[in-house]
């Protein structure tokens with residue numbers, strides 16, 4: 001068989017998940033903000049489905065790891081649930097949780113699947129949220145202690161660590177646009193949350209490298225959403241540049257370059273939105289940049305100049321500077337409502353090569369959500385040709401980026417099996433493996449079989 005798109009030797013093929021979205025067994029852990037939000041406002045969750053069971057990975061991890069093998073994984077990203085490992089967020093470590101994560105890591109390694117471990121995927125322990133969550137500097141210290149504990153406990157088995165997944169999402173969801181707990185809408189508080197998260201990441205990296213001296217690599221996973229202007233008109237270009245500053249560079253620059261873009265600092269300063277900092281913080285950020293960058297890519301951001309100037313008396317929001325627009329003729333994922341623009345992945349990688357020192361990177365999430373996916377069931381299997389096409393077209397652009405010298409080491413799908421997703425619960429299915437949420441029965445989709453071939457051939 002001719003392999004037209006061959007990837008470099010040792011390419012990482014796999015998928016990503018997060019603890020809250022797959023583990024279930026919430027009764028055996030401390031509460032996080034998701035358990036709490038569901039208790040107080042279950043109507044904010046699709047079909048009123050909460051995180052108590054999800055895909056029951058807690059009990060079915062052995063079967064699931066076999067399915068990972070069957071779908072060609074050589075690597076797999078999971079996250080540790082902070083509130084499972086340390087139920088109150090700081091202090092006592094739960095020994096049952098230590099055993100649980102050790103069993104998973106051992107099982108993965110025994111099956112030749114390298115574990116990539118992420119420390120935080122949107123799941124703040126409730127006890128710490130009650131202290132102010134990421135708005136509180138003391139919570140940054142608690143996070144660093146948690147990271148240190150995780151490195152100490154699992155550092156012999158894990159050689160790829162990530163401090164955060166998509167840290168901008170809790171900022172947007174929890175503090176700007178009201179789609180995550182604690183449902184605050186306040187740009188100043190959002191800036192504080194963002195700043196403390198970036199600082200927490202740098203401090204965890206410092207501990208990883210100095211205090212605990214681990215071998216292996218440490219990075220961060222960012223959702224990079226390339227910002228495309230409607231036209232080359234200077235006002236459109238400016239709108240797009242500012243959207244990029246807020247939604248990409250606000251985390252990318254401190255993580256990889258160790259400092260914030262001056263233009264972002266100036267804009268926030270002009271509006272009195274700058275976060276509180278402490279002496280020495282800038283040095284910590286500068287000295288503790290990432291070794292490796294995970295890139296989550298789903299869709300681009302299409303931006304045009306603001307049509308009406310914002311009311312200067314209304315509260316400040318990033319949207320003071322740009323409007324979104326729907327590009328005519330864009331290709332859509334009609335099953336989820338997101339634009340599909342495969343070349344965006346190439347543009348991201350080229351940007352990393354040209355402007356971010358060609359940092360070692362990989363695609364840490366890319367995938368296609370589909371509502372009511374059972375309509376594609378035939379003879380007991382989901383025939384998800386649309387997903388195969390989606391992945392293949394993205395991989396073609398990734399391949400081209402690598403050929404042009406981008407330092408890209410792998411491709412992880414979102415996600416391994418259908419899972420519970422935040423307030424969307426089970427609405428959008430993303431897996432290579434379908435999960436019947438009533439019976440927990442797993443069935444490999446057509447895309448899972450296809451992915452195995454791709455991984456085995458190291459290309460297609």
Ligand code: BG6
Nearest residue numbers: 018165166223369414421424428
């Ligand atoms: C990614 C997140 O951005 O999007 C995942 O890292 C999430 O945690 C995924 O599940 C899909 O989101 P949704 O809302 O389409 O289910």
